[in-house]
Amino acid sequence: MKKICVGDRAPDFFAVANTGQVIRLTDYLHHQAVVLFFYPKDDSPGCTMQACAFRDAYEDFATAEAVVIGVSDDMLESHRQFVVKRRLPFLLLSDSDGQIKTAFGVRKTFGLFPGRVTYVIDRQGIVRLIANSQLDVL
Numbered sequence: 001m002k003k004i005c006v007g008d009r010a011p012d013f014f015a016v017a018n019t020g021q022v023i024r025l026t027d028y029l030h031h032q033a034v035v036l037f038f039y040p041k042d043d044s045p046g047c048t049m050q051a052c053a054f055r056d057a058y059e060d061f062a063t064a065e066a067v068v069i070g071v072s073d074d075m076l077e078s079h080r081q082f083v084v085k086r087r088l089p090f091l092l093l094s095d096s097d098g099q100i101k102t103a104f105g106v107r108k109t110f111g112l113f114p115g116r117v118t119y120v121i122d123r124q125g126i127v128r129l130i131a132n133s134q135l136d137v138l
Helices: 046-058 057-061 075-084 100-103
Strands: 014-017 022-024 033-038 066-072 091-094 117-120 128-131
Touching: 033 046, 033 100, 046 057, 046 066, 046 075, 057 066, 075 091
Parallel strands: 033 066, 066 091
Antiparallel strands: 014 022, 014 091, 033 117, 117 128
């Protein structure tokens, strides 16, 4: 598994979002930056805190012309319920086969826990910031 580093080009991907639409990373690039966050599980305590922190700062991201997108291996129905329950204004992508995590090099912590990593990708598709927050959700 190749690890993506700051300065690398973000790998493109296709995935289905909670809305049912097929999302491709390059659909957003050139128009806005992308804040792509990987999280372990819908509606778990730490992931809820993380998603709600992105929700609460959503206007700041929009003002900065950045879109927020969450990724986990949960199924679409779980994502739909999580979005409604927590009033999340951003898309959640299902990565049930792990291809997006693998493309970004998101590893399990201690070999057990799904990764919690955030990537900030600029309009040219270059990774500008990586925050690995497995043990600290905010």
